[in-house]
Amino acid sequence: VTSPQGRFDAAALLDGELLEDTEAFGKHLMYRFSGERWVHIHLGLFGKIRTVHTPVDTPRETVRLRLSTDQWFTDLVGAPRCAMIGPDERATLLERLGPDPLRPEADPHEAWTRIARSRQPVAALLMNQQVVAGVGNVFRAEVLFRSGLNPFVEGRALPQDGWNALWEDLRRLMRAGVRANRIVSTRPEHRERRRGRARRSDATYVYGRTDEPCRVCGTLIRRTDLMGRRLYWCPSCQ
DNA sequence: GCTAAATGTTGAT
DNA sequence: TCAACCTTTAGCT
Numbered sequence: 001v002t003s004p005q006g007r008f009d010a011a012a013l014l015d016g017e018l019l020e021d022t023e024a025f026g027k028h029l030m031y032r033f034s035g036e037r038w039v040h041i042h043l044g045l046f047g048k049i050r051t052v053h054t055p056v057d058t059p060r061e062t063v064r065l066r067l068s069t070d071q072w073f074t075d076l077v078g079a080p081r082c083a084m085i086g087p088d089e090r091a092t093l094l095e096r097l098g099p100d101p102l103r104p105e106a107d108p109h110e111a112w113t114r115i116a117r118s119r120q121p122v123a124a125l126l127m128n129q130q131v132v133a134g135v136g137n138v139f140r141a142e143v144l145f146r147s148g149l150n151p152f153v154e155g156r157a158l159p160q161d162g163w164n165a166l167w168e169d170l171r172r173l174m175r176a177g178v179r180a181n182r183i184v185s186t187r188p189e190h191r192e193r194r195r196g197r198a199r200r201s202d203a204t205y206v207y208g209r210t211d212e213p214c215r216v217c218g219t220l221i222r223r224t225d226l227m228g229r230r231l232y233w234c235p236s237c238q
Numbered sequence: 239g240c241t242a243a244a245t246g247t248t249g250a251t
Numbered sequence: 252t253c254a255a256c257c258t259t260t261a262g263c264t
Binding site for chain 1: 252253256257258259
């Protein structure tokens with residue numbers, strides 16, 4: 001365990017210790033080391049983890065954390081959070097997170113109790129990590145489109161079966177994302193194809209498609225700012 | 239070579 | 252509601 005950039009203080013403490021497990025809760029990633037010690041990582045907007053097989057290269061100056069063995073090394077760059085924590089800090093962190101659709105034990109009803117009494121728009125609730133953990137701007141936009149939901153509907157106006165369907169689709173989309181290592185929201189019949197090759201821009205229905213025609217109805221996709229984040233939607237389908 | 243933008247969160251106002 | 256923060260890259264000149 002090293003910190004070429006020098007800003008991960010605990011590197012010396014963990015160097016040579018056993019890495020026992022890795023975990024993810026929503027967007028929070030953890031390396032568990034022996035002795036109830038975790039490295040807590042949040043990638044924020046532009047953090048990246050790159051794992052490479054040896055031969056080891058010289059790390060860039062910006063590498064906050066490097067883990068290396070004889071066979072491989074992995075570099076963390078650009079993350080706003082990378083710190084060693086103990087069981088108490090970890091527990092506090094997890095208490096503040098809503099259910100994560102990727103975790104088998106997650107209970108969507110926990111989210112529902114908050115949604116059902118909120119006057120916030122469902123688009124804002126989906127991005128709130130205390131309500132649902134792991135959903136970001138792309139999944140929010142796409143899952144709302146796929147459910148045909150207006151993003152501005154208040155949480156308390158959302159029917160419970162509507163929420164359950166949304167949750168199931170989130171699980172499906174997020175699991176597919178893990179499998180493919182990228183987000184693909186469009187169903188095959190809605191992907192434009194050129195010479196049989198899928199294009200990168202085929203992956204979403206609404207995210208990043210401002211003023212482009214909706215893949216389903218042709219209406220121009222709209223974009224607005226909601227609580228400091230860009231929100232995309234089809235005013236006709238949703 | 240410069241600037242803006244990007245799948246996010248926090249803390250101050 | 253807004254700025255600050257972390258870094259890289261695309262799109263300009």
